[in-house]
Every structure is written in structure tokens, then in C-alpha cells.
Amino acid sequence: MKTIVLDCSSYESALHSLSVSIQKTPEEIIKRIANIDTYGISKNDIEQPFEDSLFDEFMEGIDSIPFEQINWFHFTRTFPENSYSQGLLHRSKAESTIWECILKAIASIDKSISENLEHCIHTYVGLYNEGPCGMLVRENGFHSTEAHIHNYLQEPEFIQDACLQYSKLYKQDIMPLISRLLVPCIVTFRAKLSDLDNDDYINNVLQYIYYRRRREFINLYCYNGRGKAIPPQDIISIDFNPIE
Numbered sequence: 001m002k003t004i005v006l007d008c009s010s011y012e013s014a015l016h017s018l019s020v021s022i023q024k025t026p027e028e029i030i031k032r033i034a035n036i037d038t039y040g041i042s043k044n045d046i047e048q049p050f051e052d053s054l055f056d057e058f059m060e061g062i063d064s065i066p067f068e069q070i071n072w073f074h075f076t077r078t079f080p081e082n083s084y085s086q087g088l089l090h091r092s093k094a095e096s097t098i099w100e101c102i103l104k105a106i107a108s109i110d111k112s113i114s115e116n117l118e119h120c121i122h123t124y125v126g127l128y129n130e131g132p133c134g135m136l137v138r139e140n141g142f143h144s145t146e147a148h149i150h151n152y153l154q155e156p157e158f159i160q161d162a163c164l165q166y167s168k169l170y171k172q173d174i175m176p177l178i179s180r181l182l183v184p185c186i187v188t189f190r191a192k193l194s195d196l197d198n199d200d201y202i203n204n205v206l207q208y209i210y211y212r213r214r215r216e217f218i219n220l221y222c223y224n225g226r227g228k229a230i231p232p233q234d235i236i237s238i239d240f241n242p243i244e
Contacts, residue, residue, distance in 0.1 A: 003068045004067050005069045014205050021066075033058065036057045036058060051203065054207070064202055070190065070201065071190055072136065073134055074133065075152035075186055077159070079182060130224060131226075132230055137208050147219045153186075183241055185241075187239075188238075189230045204220045
């Protein structure tokens with residue numbers, strides 16, 4: 001039997017995933033969403049968030065087949081040679097690895113910058129044993145402002161923090177230098193969190209479809225491995241210089 005996968009790599013794939021889970025055609029889903037009195041929900045229901053009321057209205061009389069696999073999207077910048085042969089590492093290990101490569105590359109250009117940068121980063125590298133992280137919706141990586149999330153494809157937070165510290169101490173902006181060494185990358189991986197049930201996933205994909213039809217982007221649930229790496233066999237794809 002085919003695995004039931006939640007894949008929000010696009011609006012169409014999200015719609016297909018929901019269609020398989022609730023056994024309704026994409027056309028039936030869109031019609032059902034369009035027929036919901038969202039104005040009435042917003043105006044009259046003050047007991048729970050709008051999104052939960054939307055879910056209750058949409059799922060009335062519908063049963064679902066649980067998703068067996070969730071596809072997540074990790075947004076970052078990295079070296080184009082990165083094959084993720086060790087998998088997707090937690091934040092502390094990943095940062096240490098990428099900084100080692102960055103410092104080595106910069107040293108070949110300007111040793112003093114490399115030495116000063118190492119001074120900036122040594123106080124906090126290795127402190128955060130969390131992640132790896134991923135987002136449920138791929139499009140959000142290209143619409144970070146609208147979705148109210150950090151633009152990881154432009155500059156990961158840990159690199160931004162180090163560059164700001166460097167600028168403060170040495171009065172020089174090295175972000176352009178580091179950006180030239182790295183390329184945007186989306187790592188797609190599979191995982192499922194035990195602390196979310198199937199209704200939570202359906203609620204999230206329903207919100208994505210609802211707001212996406214209005215050309216709006218929202219920050220939905222994010223995956224956090226809490227220090228447990230994603231093994232190489234669970235990485236689905238590595239997309240350098242991705243396009244929407």
C-alpha cells in the first residue's frame with residue numbers, strides 16, 4: 001500500500017496530500033473551503049482561534065487517513081560541495097562544521113579577517129544543542145517577510161549574528177564576503193513528530209491552502225529535532241540555488 005505523505009513542496013502537492021488523507025478530490029476541497037462562512041467565524045466565534053474554527057467547519061462529517069510521512073524543508077546557505085553525507089546535523093555540530101570551512105576559505109583571502117572572525121564566534125559556537133529544524137511549507141523560504149520568518153536562504157541567523165558582532169568590533173561588514181562563499185540551499189527530509197496528531201497536520205495544511213488561495217503566507221508548524229540528527233537516508237533532496 002502506498003505511503004500517505006504530507007508534502008507541502010507546492011500548493012498543488014499540499015492539495016493532493018490533503019485529498020489523499022480525507023478522500024476528497026482537490027476540486028471538492030476547494031469548493032468546501034469556498035463555502036465556509038469565514039466572515040461568520042471571524043465575527044461570532046470568540047472562544048477559539050479562527051484557524052481552529054476553520055478546521056472544525058471544514059472537517060465536519062469527514063474522516064481522515066493518518067499521514068505516515070511528513071516532508072520538511074530546511075532552509076540555509078552552505079558550500080556547494082556539501083553533500084550532507086553525515087545527514088542533517090543539530091545546530092551545534094552544524095555551526096562548528098560550517099564555521100571551520102568558512103574560516104579556512106577566508107584565511108586564504110585575508111588571514112587577519114579569519115583570525116578576527118574566529119575571535120567573534122568562539123564564545124557561542126557549540127552552545128546550542130537543538131535542531132535540526134525544518135518548515136512545513138517550502139514556499140515560505142521565498143516569502144520570509146510575508147510569513148514573518150527569518151530569511152535563512154539569504155543568511156542563516158548564526159552567520160548574521162557573527163557578522164554583526166564583527167562589524168561592531170572591527171567596523172567592517174564581512175557579510176558580502178561570506179555570502180559569496182555560500183549558496184542558498186533547501187534540504188528536504190522526512191520525519192514525523194510524536195507530539196503532533198494527524199488533526200494538527202491537517203489543520204496546518206488546511207491553513208496553508210486557505211491562505212495561499214488568498215496569496216497570503218503564514219508561519220506554520222516547524223520541525224525541531226531537539227538535538228537528534230536527520231540521518232542521510234531520510235534526506236529526500238538537496239537543492240542548491242533553489243527557485244520557487
